[in-house]
Amino acid sequence: MRRSHSGGHPRTPGLLVRLLALSLAVAACAVGATAWLTGRNTSRQLQGDLERTLEGDAAIYQALLGFADGQPTWDGVDKLVDQLAAKTGQRIALTTPDGHLLADSAGTDPDRPRLPRTPAAVVDPFSPALNLLPAGTAASAAAGKAIGDGLSAKEHDERAAMARKAAGCFIRSGYPARVNDDPLSSPAVIWEKAPQPVIVSCIPTELSTPTEKEVSINAAIKQLSAECFDAARQTGEASATAAADCQAKADRAVRDPYVADPALLFLGEGADRYQASWDPRDARTVGTVLAVLLATVAVTLIAGRRLARPIHALTAAVQRMEAGDRSARVPMKGRRQDEVGRLAHAFNAMAVSMEENERQRQAMVSDIAHELRNPLTNVRGYLEGAQDGLVPLDDALIASLLEESTLLSRLVDDLQDLALADAGRLHLHPELLDAADLVEQVTAAHRAAAAVAGIAMTAEVSGPLRIEGDPGRLRQVLGNLVGNALRYTPAGGEVTLTASADDGAGQALITVVDTGSGIAAEHLPHIFERFYRADASRSRETGGSGLGLAITRYLVEAHGGTIEAQSTEGAGSTFTIRLPVAV
Ligand code: ADP
Numbered sequence: 001m002r003r004s005h006s007g008g009h010p011r012t013p014g015l016l017v018r019l020l021a022l023s024l025a026v027a028a029c030a031v032g033a034t035a036w037l038t039g040r041n042t043s044r045q046l047q048g049d050l051e052r053t054l055e056g057d058a059a060i061y062q063a064l065l066g067f068a069d070g071q072p073t074w075d076g077v078d079k080l081v082d083q084l085a086a087k088t089g090q091r092i093a094l095t096t097p098d099g100h101l102l103a104d105s106a107g108t109d110p111d112r113p114r115l116p117r118t119p120a121a122v123v124d125p126f127s128p129a130l131n132l133l134p135a136g137t138a139a140s141a142a143a144g145k146a147i148g149d150g151l152s153a154k155e156h157d158e159r160a161a162m163a164r165k166a167a168g169c170f171i172r173s174g175y176p177a178r179v180n181d182d183p184l185s186s187p188a189v190i191w192e193k194a195p196q197p198v199i200v201s202c203i204p205t206e207l208s209t210p211t212e213k214e215v216s217i218n219a220a221i222k223q224l225s226a227e228c229f230d231a232a233r234q235t236g237e238a239s240a241t242a243a244a245d246c247q248a249k250a251d252r253a254v255r256d257p258y259v260a261d262p263a264l265l266f267l268g269e270g271a272d273r274y275q276a277s278w279d280p281r282d283a284r285t286v287g288t289v290l291a292v293l294l295a296t297v298a299v300t301l302i303a304g305r306r307l308a309r310p311i312h313a314l315t316a317a318v319q320r321m322e323a324g325d326r327s328a329r330v331p332m333k334g335r336r337q338d339e340v341g342r343l344a345h346a347f348n349a350m351a352v353s354m355e356e357n358e359r360q361r362q363a364m365v366s367d368i369a370h371e372l373r374n375p376l377t378n379v380r381g382y383l384e385g386a387q388d389g390l391v392p393l394d395d396a397l398i399a400s401l402l403e404e405s406t407l408l409s410r411l412v413d414d415l416q417d418l419a420l421a422d423a424g425r426l427h428l429h430p431e432l433l434d435a436a437d438l439v440e441q442v443t444a445a446h447r448a449a450a451a452v453a454g455i456a457m458t459a460e461v462s463g464p465l466r467i468e469g470d471p472g473r474l475r476q477v478l479g480n481l482v483g484n485a486l487r488y489t490p491a492g493g494e495v496t497l498t499a500s501a502d503d504g505a506g507q508a509l510i511t512v513v514d515t516g517s518g519i520a521a522e523h524l525p526h527i528f529e530r531f532y533r534a535d536a537s538r539s540r541e542t543g544g545s546g547l548g549l550a551i552t553r554y555l556v557e558a559h560g561g562t563i564e565a566q567s568t569e570g571a572g573s574t575f576t577i578r579l580p581v582a583v
Contacts, residue, residue, distance in 0.1 A: 015311065016304040020297065027296040031289050056088040057267055061121050061132040064094070068260040069125040070156055078103035093266040094123070102263055115266045124262035126252055151186060151211065160187035162207045169202035170194055186214075217254055224250035310340045314347060326355045360530075367531040371411050371545045375404040414547040418530065421554045428470040428558055432582055435508045436461035438471065439499040442478040446486065446495075454491030461499040465508045468582040473555050480548040481512040481575050489516030489572070501581065507561075510577040519567040527565060528553045 067080055077094060085092045085105030093104040093115055106112040121129050151159065163179045166189040170177030175198060177191035189203065210218070228246035232238050313330050320328035329351055330344040337345075382401055385391035420426040443459035450457040478497070485495045493515040502509045519527060523534035531546040556563045560580050567573035 015308050016301070019304045019307070020300050023296050023300040024293065027293055031292055056090065057120060058132045060084050060088060060090070060092060060267065061123065061129065061265065062134070064123045064263075064265060065125055065128055065133075068123055068263070070151065071260060072257050074102045074260050074263060081105050090267055094263045095119075095266070097122075097262060097264060116268060119264035120267040121265045122262055123265050125259050126262075151213070155211070156187065159207065162204055163187040163189045166202050166204070166207060167191075170198065173198045173202065217258075220254045221247075221250045224253060307340065310344055314340075314344055317347065317351070321351060321354075326351075326358060364530060367546070368415065371531075372408070375408045375411075379404045411545050411547070414545060414551055417551050418547060418554075421551070421558075426554070426558070428473060430468050430470050430559075433467055433469055433471055433474070435465040435467045435510060435579065436463065436499045438474055439478065439497045439510060442475060442482060443497050445479075446482045450486055450495060453486055453489075455486060455489055456494045457496075458494070459497045459499075462501070465499055465501055466582045467508050467579050469559050469579065474559070477552050477555050477577070478510070478512065480552045484548065485512055485514035485516060485573070485575075489514045493572075502578070505578070506581050507578045508581050510579070512575045513572065514574075515572040518569040518571050518573055519565070520569050524565060524567055528563075 063080060063084055064077070067077055068074070074094065081092050081094065081103040082105055084090075091104075091106050091113075093106065094102040095115075096102060101108070104112070104115075121132060160179065167177040167179050170189070170191045173194070175191055175194040177189055177194070180188050180190055189207070191199070191202075194202075225243075225246045228249060229238065229243055232242045232246065310330070317328045317330045329348050332341075332344060332348065379401055382391065382397055382404075386393045386397060391397055417426060439461055440459050443457055447457050482495065482497070489495060494513075495515075496511075496513045498509070498511045498513070500509050501507075519534050523532075526532045527534065528549045530550040532549075533546040553563050556577055556579070561578050563575065563577050565573060565575050
């Protein structure tokens with residue numbers, strides 16, 4: 001019965017669809033893993049780069065902090081930013097805390113690369129990033145000293161020049177000196193161990209005395225701070241912390257006009273670049289991923305079709321066979337010897353064997369019908385003749401009828417044996433036997449029939465020959481062989497049975513030898529097949545059904561033995577049985 005697809009069976013997706021899903025999953029995993037690995041390597045590389053540029057970053061930060069400390073606004077910072085960018089090779093950008101661009105070394109073109117997501121630092125002289133300042137300046141910077149000293153950039157430069165000159169003066173006098181490098185302090189000269197006269201002669205008064213602005217700033221801070229502390233005292237909150245607080249507040253309030261507002265510093269075209277290459281919004285990344293997936297689909301479709309085609313051919317062949325076309329085969333032309341190719345091959349082999357089985361089955365049915373028809377026709381003919389009074393119903397007729405019915409029952413017995421053998425239900429009842437005895441018994445049983453046919457029958461046995469077997473079945477085997485020998489041997493011939501031991505092989509050897517008609521070489525290989533008869537005439541005198549030798553071989557093999565036939569046409573035949581000796 002053919003099963004229909006709509007008959008309630010859940011339809012599993014086709015081979016191609018499953019293959020496609022599998023390939024896509026593999027491709028997606030591969031793309032994901034590659035992205036992850038690359039991202040990891042990139043962030044490591046990025047970290048390395050950051051460490052390398054930390055020093056440069058500090059220099060940029062200090063320069064910008066100095067700028068912020070020198071003037072109230074960021075106006076004109078773009079020049080400094082460009083200079084620093086040119087010197088460090090980094091992209092530098094400054095924005096206000098709310099994102100308004102103050103300066104960008106990458107220009108102001110709207111298509112320029114985006115800024116990194118997070119700023120590298122906040123540039124605020126009132127709260128400087130201590131880790132980005134030179135060691136030693138941190139303390140004074142933290143105390144807020146010298147920030148917003150009211151010097152304009154020009155005055156600052158003049159003072160720096162003076163400080164450099166003074167340092168030169170010290171050095172020339174033989175005392176080491178240098179200019180302070182603190183971006184948050186007013187330029188000053190630092191010396192060691194110089195005597196008072198040298199100090200006085202080297203440091204100009206302008207450098208040693210604070211400017212008017214500085215004086216007024218300090219006074220304003222002092223006043224504001226005192227007011228604040230007084231107010232705190234009135235509310236009873238006077239403490240060391242309150243004093244420090246008031247000082248800081250006053251400091252910031254007074255100096256604020258001389259200091260630029262805090263700004264965010266963005267560094268590094270590098271960070272931007274790394275980010276861009278793995279940003280999922282990046283069209284190139286998306287395009288590459290899509291191209292990989294598309295290629296996967298294309299390759300899978302092509303490969304899948306090639307794979308599915310022979311399976312379709314196979315399915316078509318099976319369906320044709322199911323529909324009753326026994327000659328259905330999978331076309332093998334140009335087929336490769338891969339798994340599917342081998343499957344197709346196996347299918348074709350199975351189809352051939354099924355066809356052969358079917359042919360044999362049909363032949364067997366027709367053989368059986370034929371075998372049954374002969375004796376039945378004879379019986380009917382005799383009986384009709386008797387009824388019509390043409391043949392007398394005498395002993396001779398009864399003997400003929402008996403002979404036909406014997407033939408019929410022998411045929412039915414044989415068929416039953418074969419059917420049992422085919423079903424694996426022909427059971428043996430083995431016991432220990434003497435093969436020599438068995439041969440003598442069978443010879444004795446057929447001696448009378450042989451005498452009637454004018455054939456000499458002898459048995460040649462040597463000693464007891466112990467085997468294990470079913471005595472009834474072994475008698476049937478020898479009876480078949482002797483029956484054939486007598487049937488195909490003319491009067492005056494000889495039939496000899498032998499039983500001997502083949503010690504070398506541990507076998508008992510039983511032969512049935514006759515001097516009869518023999519079997520032609522072309523028939524010899526087939527005589528053990530069912531219904532095979534060498535004599536096409538199927539004459540009744542020699543009439544067997546052609547099943548005897550098939551059953552004989554089956555029984556011998558069921559005993560663990562073998563049987564073979566040798567024959568010379570016109571001279572006689574020898575059937576040799578080998579059975580394992582019992583231990
Ligand atoms: P059958 O019942 O016809 O004898 P078997 O299966 O016993 O069938 O034998 C098959 C065929 O083998 C016989 O038809 C006959 O042609 C040939 N054959 C068997 N035994 C002999 C023999 N001893 N001498 C000659 N031909 C034989």
